[in-house]
Amino acid sequence: MAEAIVFIIFALVAIAGGLTMLTARNPVYAAVGLLSTMFAIAIMYVLLDAHLVAAVQVIIYAGAVMTLFLFVIMLIGVDRAQAYGDRPLIQKAMTGVVAVGFFATLVLAGREVWVTGSDAFGTPDLNGTIENVAKELFGNWTIVFLASVMLLTIAAVGTIALAHFPSGEEDGAS
């Protein structure tokens, strides 16, 4: 019962954060809405006994990614970004229809056994502690882990390459 109450409260927080992100004119408000959604999802992970994933969610998403977003919003300038008008009403209505239809399709598909798998099997008291996740991560998934390390290195190098502008080039293109 307590689990249900916590779930309902934080599901509402997550949906409210998502709607804030969808409708806010100011990008900073959108970022704060997404931040609350991410915290609510971290609570969901705790409810699902995925403790390591919950910690990583808070550290990486709420900590690093959203800080980076807010930093770029400040770099670009808030008032400049909010000056543009939104989509016309017909596009908003069509997007609403598409989103609701997509949601209904997902929910209907989730009722089918071939999408979600059959009934629960294996250990019902699965506990996502660091030890359990690390055994799997560094056991069966070592190659994928090393590939992700390589991916992060490539992403860092690519970001530096994108951010590097020689001083002569800047004048010509603008």
Added chain:
Amino acid sequence: MTVTVTWYLVLAAALFSMGAAGVLIRRNALIMFMSIELMLNSVNLTFVAVSKHLGLIEGQVAALFVMVIAAAEVTVGLAIIVAIFRFRSSANVDELSELRG
């Protein structure tokens, strides 16, 4: 009233739909990017919920890898947005319709 896996899947579907709507409806490149992050988060929630449901730890490992991909994507994507902003002084995607610099 017990919380079943269906509740989590419905919540994840709702969040994913909101993210998809955000990509379609917003013009600001940063907010479109945030919508993509919301979609990745909802998929992570699905992974972890089904992992709990089936008693398999692989779902949580997959969620961690999705987070790694999302972190790499954020760094590169924000660098692209900043680079575009330097040339065009705009984060509006409708002004970037030409295929030239």
